[in-house]
Amino acid sequence: EDSVPRQKVEIDNKIALERIRDTIKLDPALAWTETLAVTYPETIDVDVDDDLNRELAFYKQALHGANTARSLAAKHNLPFTRPADYFAEMVKSDAHMERIRQRLLDESASIKRSE
């Protein structure tokens, strides 16, 4: 009655994957400013369950990416930093940011109270 555990078939058709990538590949002559993609020269090698170190590793990757991109942008004459007098709609609304601020204030207040 015991069912034999079915082994999952692993498929990893490297030749096909490479061929497919070739068909969709972007033009190599494309300037960096068209995609804005950068590669982090390290792999993320931390314990998955260690939240703090994991997030730190992601942060480091993003920081490296931001700095690399800024020097690349300077090389390509791409405007990077937003001038202080440039205003436009943001992703999170002012009301939402206010709620975030209020929450931070509430949190610090409750910490002070308990001290």
Add this chain to the structure above:
Amino acid sequence: DEEIFAPATKKPRNKQRVLLLSSRGITHRMRHLMNDLEVLLPHVKKDSKLDSKSQLHLLPELADLNNCNNTLYFEARRHEDLYLWAAKTPNGPSIKMHVQNVHTMDELKMTGNCLRGSRGLLSFDKAFDETEWGKLTKEVFTHIFGVPPQARKAKPFIDHILTFSILDDKIWFRNYQIIEKDPLQPNGPPQTSLVEIGPRFVLTPIRIFEGAFGGATVYSNPEFISPAAVRSALKREKGEKYVSRKH
């Protein structure tokens, strides 16, 4: 007048448009995640929910009608499991992934903010270049998540970065705001720091198909266990505990 007929040497352009849609039966959290992506990617065209879960072959047609050459399709199952298809339409490939650990921008923990429609940087870690499926995924993600400069609603400055990292055979997504001034010393030397904007999610690749929403499987993840199987295993264990206590 020969010059008029000479072909103009045009700079190559990165032309990408992404169709974003979901299946029926998505929960509010999944819907918020979709809205977050729509806000972050100005070259996205959002469409209404797809009526049927078995008629995925309609999607390339739908993308074509909307002048899109990429599709992001969120598929909800049993009102709790979320799958994401990232596909190049109409000729493929398509990548099917399982979405977990979703945190949306609405949650109040993430304090970053960025311009609506600013082009995000993309950062991939080295692990993407170490496997063939990783390289393909990186290429597809570069098309889908990279905002082309001539996107209609794109803003001319860069103030956030999307990171993709492979850890534990899963793809982790984060989005940070780039702050270039030290808030404590506004006039001091520029010092880059980051604040997370959100959303967050983790993608487990399941399969890569050769075509758009179909075709031969060229990669399958042997480690992937469907969430339904995980749940039923948990339930069975519970049931066995009861049975062994009874006898």
